[in-house]
Amino acid sequence: MKFILNGTEVTYTGALNASLLDVLRDEYRLTGVKCGCKEGECGACSVIMDDRLVNSCMIAMGQAADSTIISIEGYRDTDRYAVLDRAYASVGAAQCGFCIPGMILASECILAKTPHPSEEQIREGISGNLCRCTGYNAIVTAVSIAAKEGEGLW
Amino acid sequence: MEMISQSVTRQDHAPKMSGTALYVADYPLEGVLFGKLLYSSRPKARLVQVKIPALPDGYLVVDKNDIPGENRVHIVQDDTPVFARETVEYIGEPILMAVGPVEKEVQHIIDQIEVVYEDLPPILSMGNSDTVFFNYEYGKGDIVKAFVEADKVYMEEFDTGRQEQAYLEPQGMIAEPHDGRMTVHGSLQCPYYVHGAVAKALGVEPGRVQIIQDVTGGGFGGKEAFPSILACQVAVAANKAGQPVRVIFDRREDMEFTSKRHPSHSIYKVAVKDGKVTAMDIDVMYDAGAYTTLTPVVLQRGIICSSGVYNVENLNVHGRAMKTNTVPNSAFRGFGAPQTFFAVEMMMDHIAKDLGLASLEFKQKHIVRQGDKTSTSGIYHFPVPLPDMIEEVDKACDYRSKQIEYSKPQSGRYRRGIGMGLYFHGAGFTGSGERDFIKAVAKLHKYPDGSVEILAANTDMGQGIKTTFTKIVGQELGLPLDRIIFSNPDTDRVPDSGPTVASRSLMIVGELLRRASINLRANWIDGENQIIEEHFKEPDFIVPFHIESFEGDAYPTYAWAVAAIEVEVDTLTGLTDILGAFGSFDVGTPIDTNVVLGQMQGGFLQGIGYASIEQIGADANGRIRNNSFTDYIIPTAMDVPNMVTMLHVEKYPDGPYGAKGAGELALVGAPAAYAEAMEMALGTKFNHIPVTAEDAMKSLEVAKL
Numbered sequence: 133m134k135f136i137l138n139g140t141e142v143t144y145t146g147a148l149n150a151s152l153l154d155v156l157r158d159e160y161r162l163t164g165v166k167c168g169c170k171e172g173e174c175g176a177c178s179v180i181m182d183d184r185l186v187n188s189c190m191i192a193m194g195q196a197a198d199s200t201i202i203s204i205e206g207y208r209d210t211d212r213y214a215v216l217d218r219a220y221a222s223v224g225a226a227q228c229g230f231c232i233p234g235m236i237l238a239s240e241c242i243l244a245k246t247p248h249p250s251e252e253q254i255r256e257g258i259s260g261n262l263c264r265c266t267g268y269n270a271i272v273t274a275v276s277i278a279a280k281e282g283e284g285l286w
Numbered sequence: 287m288e289m290i291s292q293s294v295t296r297q298d299h300a301p302k303m304s305g306t307a308l309y310v311a312d313y314p315l316e317g318v319l320f321g322k323l324l325y326s327s328r329p330k331a332r333l334v335q336v337k338i339p340a341l342p343d344g345y346l347v348v349d350k351n352d353i354p355g356e357n358r359v360h361i362v363q364d365d366t367p368v369f370a371r372e373t374v375e376y377i378g379e380p381i382l383m384a385v386g387p388v389e390k391e392v393q394h395i396i397d398q399i400e401v402v403y404e405d406l407p408p409i410l411s412m413g414n415s416d417t418v419f420f421n422y423e424y425g426k427g428d429i430v431k432a433f434v435e436a437d438k439v440y441m442e443e444f445d446t447g448r449q450e451q452a453y454l455e456p457q458g459m460i461a462e463p464h465d466g467r468m469t470v471h472g473s474l475q476c477p478y479y480v481h482g483a484v485a486k487a488l489g490v491e492p493g494r495v496q497i498i499q500d501v502t503g504g505g506f507g508g509k510e511a512f513p514s515i516l517a518c519q520v521a522v523a524a525n526k527a528g529q530p531v532r533v534i535f536d537r538r539e540d541m542e543f544t545s546k547r548h549p550s551h552s553i554y555k556v557a558v559k560d561g562k563v564t565a566m567d568i569d570v571m572y573d574a575g576a577y578t579t580l581t582p583v584v585l586q587r588g589i590i591c592s593s594g595v596y597n598v599e600n601l602n603v604h605g606r607a608m609k610t611n612t613v614p615n616s617a618f619r620g621f622g623a624p625q626t627f628f629a630v631e632m633m634m635d636h637i638a639k640d641l642g643l644a645s646l647e648f649k650q651k652h653i654v655r656q657g658d659k660t661s662t663s664g665i666y667h668f669p670v671p672l673p674d675m676i677e678e679v680d681k682a683c684d685y686r687s688k689q690i691e692y693s694k695p696q697s698g699r700y701r702r703g704i705g706m707g708l709y710f711h712g713a714g715f716t717g718s719g720e721r722d723f724i725k726a727v728a729k730l731h732k733y734p735d736g737s738v739e740i741l742a743a744n745t746d747m748g749q750g751i752k753t754t755f756t757k758i759v760g761q762e763l764g765l766p767l768d769r770i771i772f773s774n775p776d777t778d779r780v781p782d783s784g785p786t787v788a789s790r791s792l793m794i795v796g797e798l799l800r801r802a803s804i805n806l807r808a809n810w811i812d813g814e815n816q817i818i819e820e821h822f823k824e825p826d827f828i829v830p831f832h833i834e835s836f837e838g839d840a841y842p843t844y845a846w847a848v849a850a851i852e853v854e855v856d857t858l859t860g861l862t863d864i865l866g867a868f869g870s871f872d873v874g875t876p877i878d879t880n881v882v883l884g885q886m887q888g889g890f891l892q893g894i895g896y897a898s899i900e901q902i903g904a905d906a907n908g909r910i911r912n913n914s915f916t917d918y919i920i921p922t923a924m925d926v927p928n929m930v931t932m933l934h935v936e937k938y939p940d941g942p943y944g945a946k947g948a949g950e951l952a953l954v955g956a957p958a959a960y961a962e963a964m965e966m967a968l969g970t971k972f973n974h975i976p977v978t979a980e981d982a983m984k985s986l987e988v989a990k991l
Contacts, residue, residue, distance in 0.1 A: 136807030141890075143505070158315070160639075163305070163308070163312035164305020166455070167311065168297070168307070168915075171915065173915035174454060174915050175453055204305035208303075216991045217303050219543030220299070221295040221299050223293075224295075224750070224878070224879060224881060224883075225294055226303055226506075227437075227748035227749065227888065228302075228747055229301075229302025229307055229308065229501065229503065229883055230304075230306075230453075230454040231454050232303055233305040245631065252927070255927055256923075256924065259923050259924045261923075262454060263454065263456055264452050264453055264506070265884070265888045266884055266887060267887030267888045267890060267926070267929060268886075268887075268891070268922075268923040269883075269929055270880070270883070272923065278592075282966050
């Protein structure tokens with residue numbers, strides 16, 4: 133099967149019931165995709181699949197056929213990432229960092245859908261991504277800063 | 287604001303944002319064997335036989351017979367085995383490790399192993415235990431006289447539950463044997479704790495062991511002692527295999543088999559005369575689990591905090607830690623203090639209600655002041671800013687008027703309450719620990735090109751020490767931050783600055799680095815290598831602490847906090863909305879405002895989780911039933927949308943620029959604020975945490991009867 137991974141078409145020949153998470157980490161060595169629970173609860177393994185945020189641990193490779201997958205490794209070269217990067221830095225929103233790649237992709241999905249989100253929309257948009265360090269305030273603030281600073285990008 | 291308080295970009299921001307930071311699970315797999323542990327399925331049993339199937343080539347099994355050194359993990363009392371001895375003492379005790387090149391095959395071997403147990407009667411609750419691991423008692427004044435002369439005596443009991451640290455990155459460790467040495471790296475808080483433990487298990491000179499911290503995805507105490515156990519197991523396996531071995535826990539394994547916060551049961555007997563508390567007689571019991579790990583130190587802090595922020599002149603405190611056949615409990619942010627702070631705050635609140643007084647008004651009459659004696663007959667050497675902080679919180683949330691309004695009888699579907707917790711956190715090790723045991727050393731290495739490297743054993747697990755240490759050195763030397771290097775600690779390169787625990791790193795080691803920087807600045811020679819070393823020295827003002835009698839300064843200074851929580855309970859569903867959480871926190875001078883606010887907000891929310899939704903259930907054999915994020919619920923971004931954290935600054939002269947310990951504070955007193963709010967909303971009493979939706983429903987059922 134083929135799918136587009138971070139902008140490049142790749143051919144995958146392994147088991148179709150393998151999880152996208154394991155394949156991204158072990159075969160493509162995309163270790164920015166974190167494994168926090170493997171049960172679809174924590175969001176650390178979030179990637180963007182066909183413009184939707186998904187827990188990659190819950191996606192079987194068979195489902196990923198012909199899809200477009202973006203992980204943090206593909207997203208970090210974009211202008212939108214640069215805006216989020218500055219916004220997160222300005223409030224110190226990355227503590228232990230383990231939830232952050234997933235959180236960044238969740239932030240992207242919020243802003244792609246709602247370029248000027250309310251605080252409630254931001255909180256809802258990251259509610260599938262657990263963070264145990266920050267209490268979420270700084271992350272929520274960072275997304276709202278990015279919405280302002282990235283005017284026109286989303 | 288002091289210049290040092292101005293926020294900078296965290297030193298580890300870029301790799302964590304971009305996903306390039308290497309956590310232990312991210313290292314290449316080539317040439318590394320997978321290890322998986324076989325855990326006891328019985329709470330207490332004699333191991334009769336372990337039947338191991340024929341192993342394929344390249345696979346091996348490692349157990350207690352493969353330990354070259356001692357089958358004891360060096361923690362405090364060293365009773366924790368590396369692998370189970372003749373008996374197993376809890377469900378989850380590691381019996382052996384299977385190791386090999388293909389992960390699935392290793393799991394298959396584990397699944398095939400048959401263990402023959404001879405079951406022994408387990409003790410599953412501390413109330414039924416007759417094994418007392420630790421037993422302390424201390425007091426002051428004349429408690430007998432105070433109770434005889436009391437107008438009224440109150441007695442209540444309090445219970446607190448187990449709490450899971452729930453760091454996002456599970457535990458993991460890799461051991462690599464090479465050149466007659468063992469290098470272990472992984473997710474850990476305390477490189478030198480792990481170093482001592484691995485050397486003992488391998489039975490080798492300390493110089494043959496190297497420990498390196500990898501980027502660590504949260505700790506909260508859960509990676510204080512536990513990594514020593516896992517590191518010993520992985521090192522013993524790598525030693526036998528002669529090849530690198532890695533163990534990365536999955537979430538269920540991590541939640542079920544690693545240490546948690548101690549459950550507690552306490553009995554408070556309080557004498558009141560002329561509207562004031564004159565004496566407390568406190569009996570505290572902590573559930574240690576099957577091995578002692580850090581329990582003695584946790585219990586010490588717990589009982590020292592048991593009279594809260596109040597001046598109680600006649601005091602008797604008895605604390606015991608009981609053995610049960612459950613997973614050992616150990617360090618968790620707050621380290622024994624959240625349990626007793628919950629109890630004493632609720633006790634004071636309940637007495638106030640009985641006396642017909644507003645809770646805060648009653649509490650305020652008893653708050654300690656500078657110069658007063660501490661519970662252990664030490665001295666509060668510095669100003670106590672609680673009165674001002676109470677006003678700050680009152681201003682932020684209108685606490686006093688809401689307290690009056692919500693205390694009136696309520697009807698209707700939605701009912702509101704507000705509560706307030708007053709608390710402190712003693713910064714640094716308890717008693718003379720820093721002076722007698724830790725003896726911290728920190729170094730600076732100035733290179734010929736003028737860059738400076740920080741050599742310290744303290745780890746950044748997200749709390750920001752890379753940033754704050756770097757700022758201190760940069761400030762004193764007038765260097766831009768990118769000229770200062772602070773790598774993850776490697777015991778081959780850094781001195782033992784002590785563990786990254788007890789809210790001590792910034793206050794103690796940060797001050798050593800500040801002094802080293804001043805020294806380097808004074809002796810700076812261009813173009814040369816220079817190494818400056820600083821050693822911990824106890825401040826002169828300290829009243830020496832004696833652990834046998836619990837007398838003296840348990841802590842040099844205190845971080846202070848006031849937290850208020852406002853709730854609205856839906857009486858139809860029992861569900862609670864947290865309308866607001868408001869905290870004022872004094873950790874001295876913030877070395878970086880964003881870093882400190884991050885600690886306060888994260889700790890506050892973790893404390894609210896502890897108070898409201900986080901609980902661990904066990905079956906009749908003591909097996910933890912909710913071992914995943916599906917059924918052990920931690921707060922999401924939706925749960926406390928209105929959390930306000932304010933910083934109050936009372937400088938500590940012996941901390942760098944006036945800084946005190948910050949990491950643990952915010953969590954400690956949040957539970958009482960929540961429980962008081964729930965009591966007010968429902969017009970009832972809660973003597974336990976968590977106060978769950980089920981508890982709310984139960985209290986409503988009772989009220990209808």
